[in-house]
Amino acid sequence: MAGGGRTLLxxxxxxxxxxxxxxxxxxTLPAFAHALALGVDVIELDVGLTADGEVVVHHDQALSxxxxxxxxxxxxxxxxxxxxxxxxxxxxxxxIKTVDAGMRRASDTDPFVLTQLPIVGTRVPxxxxxxxxxxxxxxxxxxxxxxxKTDPGWPDHEVARLVEAVADVMDIWGLTRRTRLLGFDWRVxxxxxxxxxxxxxxxxxxxxxxxxxxxxxxxxxxPPEPADPLDGTAWTRLLTGAISAGATVLxxxxxxxxxxxxxxxxxxxxxxxVWTVNEPAEMARLIEMGVDGIVTDHPDRLRLVMxxxxxxxxxxxxxxxxxxxx
Numbered sequence: 001m002a003g004g005g006r007t008l009l010x011x012x013x014x015x016x017x018x019x020x021x022x023x024x025x026x027x028t029l030p031a032f033a034h035a036l037a038l039g040v041d042v043i044e045l046d047v048g049l050t051a052d053g054e055v056v057v058h059h060d061q062a063l064s065x066x067x068x069x070x071x072x073x074x075x076x077x078x079x080x081x082x083x084x085x086x087x088x089x090x091x092x093x094x095x096i097k098t099v100d101a102g103m104r105r106a107s108d109t110d111p112f113v114l115t116q117l118p119i120v121g122t123r124v125p126x127x128x129x130x131x132x133x134x135x136x137x138x139x140x141x142x143x144x145x146x147x148x149k150t151d152p153g154w155p156d157h158e159v160a161r162l163v164e165a166v167a168d169v170m171d172i173w174g175l176t177r178r179t180r181l182l183g184f185d186w187r188v189x190x191x192x193x194x195x196x197x198x199x200x201x202x203x204x205x206x207x208x209x210x211x212x213x214x215x216x217x218x219x220x221x222x223p224p225e226p227a228d229p230l231d232g233t234a235w236t237r238l239l240t241g242a243i244s245a246g247a248t249v250l251x252x253x254x255x256x257x258x259x260x261x262x263x264x265x266x267x268x269x270x271x272x273x274v275w276t277v278n279e280p281a282e283m284a285r286l287i288e289m290g291v292d293g294i295v296t297d298h299p300d301r302l303r304l305v306m307x308x309x310x311x312x313x314x315x316x317x318x319x320x321x322x323x324x325x326x
Contacts (some may be wrong), residue, residue: 008271012311013041013293014302015145017276018059022115022297025102026067027057028122029133036139038299039316042180043134044145047127048088049162055127055169056096061149062087066110068124069100096124112297127166131173139317143200144175147182148192152216160191167196182251184210186219189246203273204247206256211238219245235261239268249273251295254282262290280305287311 019031020038027045035043046059059067063084073081074094080086083095102122104113127146134142146166150159163181170179180201181192189202210217211224221241224234242250250265251273265272273293277283283294283305296302303313 007290007292008266009292012287014314015042015044015293015295016040016299017044017295017297020299025119025122028101029125030119035299036137036317039314040299041314042143042145046147046149048149049165050093052092054093055165057125066105071098071100074098127169137318141315143178145180148188150185152185159187163191164195184217186245193246201248202246203249203251204242205251207253235264239265259289
C-alpha cells in the first residue's frame with residue numbers, strides 16, 4: 001500500500017452504506033442492486049422486527065418521514081393509519097409494505113436529494129428479499145453487514161429476539177458465513193456470538209454519542225474519559241471491552257479515527273471499518289492511515305480512489321445498465 005498505512009486484512013474493503021444511499025433510495029432493493037452492480041465487498045443495511053415477527057430493512061426504529069411516505073391503509077378503516085412515524089415493532093409487514101420508500105423528503109440541507117435517483121413506488125424490503133437479490137445476482141463475493149437496530153432501554157430478551165430473527169433468516173438463505181452483525185448496543189455482539197457463531201464478523205459500532213460518560217450503549221464497558229478521549233490507555237480498555245463483549249471488528253464514526261486507534265485495534269486483532277466517508281480526499285487519507293474498510297454512501301467515488309491507488313477492486317454483480325463503474 002502506498003505510504004505507511006497497514007491493514008489487518010491486507011486489503012481495503014468497500015462497503016455500500018444502506019446499499020448506495022448517495023445514488024439510490026436508501027435501504028431498498030434498487031440501492032442494493034446498484035451497489036452490487038458498481039462492485040462492493042459489503043452491502044450495509046439496518047433491520048428491525050415487525051409486530052408479526054418479520055425482519056424488515058429500515059434505518060430508524062420508527063418509519064421515518066425522511067425516507068417514507070404513506071400511500072393507503074393496508075385495510076379499510078385501519079386505526080393505525082397513517083403509518084409513517086410509528087414504531088416498526090408496532091406495525092405488521094402488510095402495513096409497512098404500503099409505504100413508498102422511493103423518494104427522500106425535499107430539503108435544502110440534504111445532500112442526497114441532489115445525488116439520489118428517486119424511484120417512486122419502491123417498497124421497504126424484508127431481509128429475506130435482500131438475501132434473494134444477492135443470491136439471484138450470484139453476488140458470491142459480497143458480504144452483508146446487518147446493523148441490528150436496538151436501544152439500550154430495551155429488555156435484553158427483546159435484543160436477543162431480534163438477533164435470533166436475523167440469524168434465522170440468514171441461516172435459511174445459507175448466508176450466515178457471509179453475514180456481519182453490527183450494533184451500537186453492544187449486547188447485540190454477545191447475542192450474535194451465541195446465536196450465530198459461524199457469522200463472518202461481529203462489529204462494535206461507536207460514535208461520540210455512545211462514548212459519553214455513563215453510556216448505556218456499551219454493555220457495561222467504560223468509555224474513555226472526555227478530558228482525553230484519544231488517550232492510548234483508555235482506548236485499550238475500550239477495545240478490550242469490545243472484544244469481551246464479542247466484537248471481531250471495530251467500526252468508529254469517521255471523526256474518531258486516529259492512527260493510534262487503528263494501531264491499537266490491530267494489535268489486539270480487531271479490524272477497523274470507518275463510517276460514513278463520502279469525500280474522496282478523506283477516503284484517501286483513511287486508506288493511507290491503514291483502515292481495513294470504508295463505509296460510504298458513494299461506492300462509485302470509493303472505487304475511483306481505490307483504483308487510483310492501485311488497490312484491488314471488488315467484482316461487479318448484476319446488470320450494469322446506466323451504472324458508472326470502474
